[in-house]
Amino acid sequence: MVKAPCPAPVLWLTGLSGAGKSTIAACVNAALRSRGTDTEYLDGDVVRSIAAGGFSRAERDAHIRRVGFFASRFADHGITVICALISPYAESRAYVRGLCDRFVEIYLSTPLAECERRDPKGLYARARRGEIAQFTGIDDPYEPPDRPEVTIDTSRTSCDDAVSIVLAAWEARLRQAR
Amino acid sequence: MVKAPCPAPVLWLTGLSGAGKSTIAACVNAALRSRGTDTEYLDGDVVRSIAAGGFSRAERDAHIRRVGFFASRFADHGITVICALISPYAESRAYVRGLCDRFVEIYLSTPLAECERRDPKGLYARARRGEIAQFTGIDDPYEPPDRPEVTIDTSRTSCDDAVSIVLAAWEARLRQAR
Numbered sequence: 001m002v003k004a005p006c007p008a009p010v011l012w013l014t015g016l017s018g019a020g021k022s023t024i025a026a027c028v029n030a031a032l033r034s035r036g037t038d039t040e041y042l043d044g045d046v047v048r049s050i051a052a053g054g055f056s057r058a059e060r061d062a063h064i065r066r067v068g069f070f071a072s073r074f075a076d077h078g079i080t081v082i083c084a085l086i087s088p089y090a091e092s093r094a095y096v097r098g099l100c101d102r103f104v105e106i107y108l109s110t111p112l113a114e115c116e117r118r119d120p121k122g123l124y125a126r127a128r129r130g131e132i133a134q135f136t137g138i139d140d141p142y143e144p145p146d147r148p149e150v151t152i153d154t155s156r157t158s159c160d161d162a163v164s165i166v167l168a169a170w171e172a173r174l175r176q177a178r
Numbered sequence: 179m180v181k182a183p184c185p186a187p188v189l190w191l192t193g194l195s196g197a198g199k200s201t202i203a204a205c206v207n208a209a210l211r212s213r214g215t216d217t218e219y220l221d222g223d224v225v226r227s228i229a230a231g232g233f234s235r236a237e238r239d240a241h242i243r244r245v246g247f248f249a250s251r252f253a254d255h256g257i258t259v260i261c262a263l264i265s266p267y268a269e270s271r272a273y274v275r276g277l278c279d280r281f282v283e284i285y286l287s288t289p290l291a292e293c294e295r296r297d298p299k300g301l302y303a304r305a306r307r308g309e310i311a312q313f314t315g316i317d318d319p320y321e322p323p324d325r326p327e328v329t330i331d332t333s334r335t336s337c338d339d340a341v342s343i344v345l346a347a348w349e350a351r352l353r354q355a356r
Contacts, residue, residue, distance in 0.1 A: 040251060050247040051240035062229035069228040070248045075219060079255060 007075040009173040010100040015108030016137045018115035020154035021084040027163045029082050040074045044085035044156040055134040062093045068096030088142040102173045107148035112137045114155040183251040187351040188278040192265045193286030194315045198332035205341045214248035218252045222263035233312040239270045239325040246274030266314045268321040280351045285326035290315045292333040
């Protein structure tokens, strides 16, 4: 695997559950690896599965900050990091941006109605029935990024096109100074 | 920086506060890097500073499991990882061992009386005064490893010798099959 120039970019996918973060992240990861680029894919759900944490604001913030910290450490080794986390709060995303020299914020702006229609894990239905509390978009806020490097609405952009857009942003960020 | 054969070893230093974990870890890290070995040093206190967590058994376990998870991810990229955490519970250390293909448990067996005499951060004094609760060795348990790869009592072994012992264990672990 070939390392990117140090530090490597951190591709941070943020958006509602069902917006397409994991799908696009997995495809971007595969595409970069097929080019021989050393990558690390950090999925919020996978990291949560290691040590369960709750969904209060403080617990979500801690989760995002930790993943961001480790992402920045990987990036400093020249490893491109792809992170897929709802990461609903602007403040904690700004914290992570501050840690990473080449941060690329990718906002999946897929509308709530479309995410709820997809409901790949059945979580929206459970949240609507009141079986899950603090569910982003239902009874917990999502603060859209002010100035993301990339915005993609997956209800109007195909996965292939989304992947191409993210890869182009990755290349552009590599060319820029730190 | 040169990568070790994949997966790289994870050098896990466990022991009481004041046992010498951070001191030895920093010296091992510097020695490996001076040889051109790509390393990542994960200090428990630094990781905790990113997102404060408590010291209950559940919170300590979560901390150890998370650091172990990320350590195993770095190791899979050929990056030698040096972890310095009190990590007082045998169960969570066993969990981390299971995640890492080349795990080297380094038990700093420095006696409590010596750690308390050193008290580099003044924490034992505060714990004895009752200002800190759940302090390992005082009112929280430390479960010594059953079969650590390395045991070092820093009240009887110099830092230089300790570093040489850890480096020898690192090389030995590299030579062994996964």
